[in-house]
Amino acid sequence: MSMRRKTELNAEGFTVKATLKNAVVVGPRASRVFHECPAKPSTFRKYYERGELPIAVKHENRGNSIAWKPPAFCLARTCPRPAGTKDGVDVETLDYHHYLPLFFDGLTETAFPYELFARQGIHDMLDRGGPKILPVIPQLIMPIRNALNTRNHQVMCTTVKVLQHLVMSADKVGEALVPYFRQILTVFNLFKNKRTSKIKFEREREALANPIHNHQQRKSYYDSENLGDGIDYDQLEKEDIGKLINETLQIFERYGGPDAYINIKYMIPTYQSCLTN
Numbered sequence: 001m002s003m004r005r006k007t008e009l010n011a012e013g014f015t016v017k018a019t020l021k022n023a024v025v026v027g028p029r030a031s032r033v034f035h036e037c038p039a040k041p042s043t044f045r046k047y048y049e050r051g052e053l054p055i056a057v058k059h060e061n062r063g064n065s066i067a068w069k070p071p072a073f074c075l076a077r078t079c080p081r082p083a084g085t086k087d088g089v090d091v092e093t094l095d096y097h098h099y100l101p102l103f104f105d106g107l108t109e110t111a112f113p114y115e116l117f118a119r120q121g122i123h124d125m126l127d128r129g130g131p132k133i134l135p136v137i138p139q140l141i142m143p144i145r146n147a148l149n150t151r152n153h154q155v156m157c158t159t160v161k162v163l164q165h166l167v168m169s170a171d172k173v174g175e176a177l178v179p180y181f182r183q184i185l186t187v188f189n190l191f192k193n194k195r196t197s198k199i200k201f202e203r204e205r206e207a208l209a210n211p212i213h214n215h216q217q218r219k220s221y222y223d224s225e226n227l228g229d230g231i232d233y234d235q236l237e238k239e240d241i242g243k244l245i246n247e248t249l250q251i252f253e254r255y256g257g258p259d260a261y262i263n264i265k266y267m268i269p270t271y272q273s274c275l276t277n
Helices: 043-049 072-077 098-108 114-132 136-146 154-169 173-191 198-209 215-221 241-255 258-266
Strands: 009-010 021-026 055-060 064-067
Touching: 043 098, 043 114, 043 173, 055 114, 064 114, 064 215, 064 241, 098 136, 114 136, 114 154, 136 154, 154 173, 154 241, 173 198, 173 258, 241 258
Parallel strands: 009 021
Antiparallel strands: 055 064
């Protein structure tokens, strides 16, 4: 008699197929919650490629920076350079309702020069915006949310630093952000305890993609504080996403008024107040 060769049947758990003799129960799929989500080309990039942004690269000995130039319509009409401006345009005279959300939309960019223009442009406008920043807050929420949802280490670190600058750039900005905590703090809750640098962030994603059965080996991937005799230079460069998020939450609580802590606690139950504790 010829022996029949039994074939294994892959089946999901808690199904009828899982009860068969030749069934092999397949484990659940790995969660992709920490995996990077590629972003689409931003509107900021389109505007820059069409020459509709008043910025240009400024090459210096200490590194690249941006130079503010008159807008395209000013160049066409040969408008005079404002008095007291070095680069040809005064940032305070820009239309913040148009340009500030546009620069925030460029936070998802990681390529040069778009990343440099978006990041440095935002900081320049926040430094000189004053009372013009507060009315634009509702237009900034979607670009901030899109940047955080990319799960990209570089983009997230840049966005969190921009949020810190935004809250402290003008009066009442922190309180104006409180109603939008439910849209911003969702990603914060995921990465709050991830004290990882960029290199560890990549290793952790590899660990999630390739599960390790050895507990000690798995623990070494997630132990981001004990570096032995190694040096984590990302602490100096403020690239540790977990610490950046905790610093930002404390700034939100300090500048967000009396309702800030309640809203932060609602979205991040493990958060401890920096004012009462």
